[in-house]
Amino acid sequence: MTEQPPPVQEEDVIEAVAVYAAGALPWRLRSGELEVLLIHRPRYDDWSWPKGKLDPGETMPECAAREVWEEIGLDGRLGIPLPTTQYPVAAGLKSVHYWALKVGQSDVVSPDGTEVDSTHWCGVDEAATLLTNENDVVPLRWLSEAHRRGELDTRPIILLRHAKAKPRGSWNKAEGDRTLAASGVRQAAAVGRLLQVWNPERVVTSPWRRCVDTVRPYIAAANGKVKVKLDEKLTEASYRRKPDRAAAAVDRLFDKSKGAVLCTHRPVLPTLLRAFAHRCVPGIASELPTEDPYLTPGELIVFHVALTGTPRVVATEQVKPFED
Known part of the structure; x- marks a missing residue:
């Protein structure tokens, strides 16, 4: 049975959210295999997903689409919603909303050179090992399962x-x-x-x-x-x-x-x-x-x-x- 991304339960939240952010997991099929696009952020020297903080006057989906465009130059259509992650940062609790984002064959990925200095296409298993923040694996697994069920595209x-x-x-x-x-x-x-x-x-x-x-x-x-x-x-x-x-x-x-x-x-x-x-x-x-x-x-x-x-x-x- 298909499920929606699990909502954040009140008992899981130990403090008020201080930072709201949104992003997407870019994906494509290559020779029938699912690949995802990781980004490298020089400021943190980590591998992650394109994402960023919510601007005033934005909804979460708009934030996700804008961040993908600003960081890697993709102007794609958001796909299915993926699980929201929460984890502590210096300012307090950070909540990140994610969506799937299909990358077409003619789409060009262009890292902005500041927030993102390189990108890497890879399979799901490799991505799970490369992601620096273990919380980022949660939406990855959800995306992979949706693909397996024929419900990602x-x-x-x-x-x-x-x-x-x-x-x-x-x-x-x-x-x-x-x-x-x-x-x-x-x-x-x-x-x-x-x-x-x-x-x-x-x-x-x-x-x-x-x-x-x-x-x-x-x-x-x-x-x-x-x-x-x-x-x-x-x-x-x-x-x-x-x-x-x-x-x-x-x-x-x-x-x-x-x-x-x-x-x-x-x-x-x-x-x-x-x-x-x-x-x-x-x-x-x-x-x-x-x-x-x-x-x-x-x-x-x-x-x-x-x-x-x-x-x-x-x-x-x-x-x-x-x-x-």
Whole structure:
């Protein structure tokens, strides 16, 4: 049975976290064998994973993607979440969140020369012996097991609730034209930055304005590189008439081979979540939200779908955009 990365238990934390950081385990297949990329940091003279401290105004996934880019020049899509590690440093307890990151054949690794002076591709067993911090072996073993199960190579399908809209009671025009609140506009900008971590190639959204305006910043940042579809079945009005039709939007995304984001309204979420749950491998569906409001405005769930075999959700993560 597939499992999610184990959460940090309260009894395991003996002090408050002083330092938050995030990073990724770059991986590739070479002659059918799994290889991972270690980095050497001259400041510490150690072998580790690309990672770094959380900047103000960042979510953990954004931090991981930024650190990989800054340290080794890879602008990749984050894959499945891996276990978080915790260990003591001079400032106190440090918590590091990790993701898998697939490196394509044409991708070029470019150490920045300051934080990282060299890199080394190697197999899992060699990596386990070279890693200086034994805590770094934990996400490595998880990544290796995911590969063994055929659940490492994935694409994202993202379920997004639109950002905060102006109050329904104060709106006297057509419901489909109701706009985002000022805080919702800021949320939409944050959503646009967050979605770039997974870089979905397709955007499917309710045509009502508050949904379209939520995905607009991401579409603009993609600069014409994403396909956009307005799906009337995702509106609240259509859902009230024929609720089962909304689930078809999920089914169509599983029939494609690209990453996607699906933006809709709170009342539609339970039906869409049930549709996703049917596509989950055992043990994953139980992690999905089951109570109203399911997602807060601007919040999203990433469903990581295996690229080999029957399309199935092998991991999920629920993320809120950073709000100023």
